[in-house]
Amino acid sequence: MFSKLVFLALIPAIFAADHAVTVGANNGLTFTPNTITAAVGDTVTFTVVSRNHSVTSTNFSGAVCPPPRGGVGPNGFDSGFLSDLDGSMPKFVYTVRDTNPHFGACMQAAGAHCRAGMTFAINPSATQTYAQFNRNAAAS
């Protein structure tokens, strides 16, 4: 029993984790969950389950919405537009390469989705929180 518990506790240290994020759940302009804590080597798998969205890195503040094509780096990301209009539930996988905060949003509709709160954070910090990023997005 004890050794089994020890083994289970060690699994995260041995194997990279995958973090699943649902894009557009219930036809909404959302990433669920909107905050991910991940280690270097972990993956984040985004699955688009409605409409036509993107998963694109952007700035924490300033010009947040829409995120630019190609995304904001270093170690940024841009899925391009992924449409579930045909029910195909397309996926985008991002591999985490550093533990810095990364902020992302959807670039659809010239930033309207982003300003409406279609935003997420990977490893936000005490000074760069998800809540503040989302306020910056709404105001951009």
Ligand SMILES: *[C@@H]1O[C@H](CO)[C@@H](O)[C@H](O)[C@H]1NC(C)=O
């Ligand atoms: C998805 O949205 C983009 C940008 O608005 C558009 O160019 C593209 O045609 C859309 N894809 C589909 C399948 O509607």
Ligand SMILES: *[C@@H]1O[C@H](CO)[C@@H](O)[C@H](O)[C@H]1NC(C)=O
């Ligand atoms: C993001 O912020 C950086 C650093 O302030 C700036 O150089 C860059 O132009 C910004 N990108 C966008 C798309 O606003």
Ligand SMILES: [Cu+2]
């Ligand atoms: Cu969107």
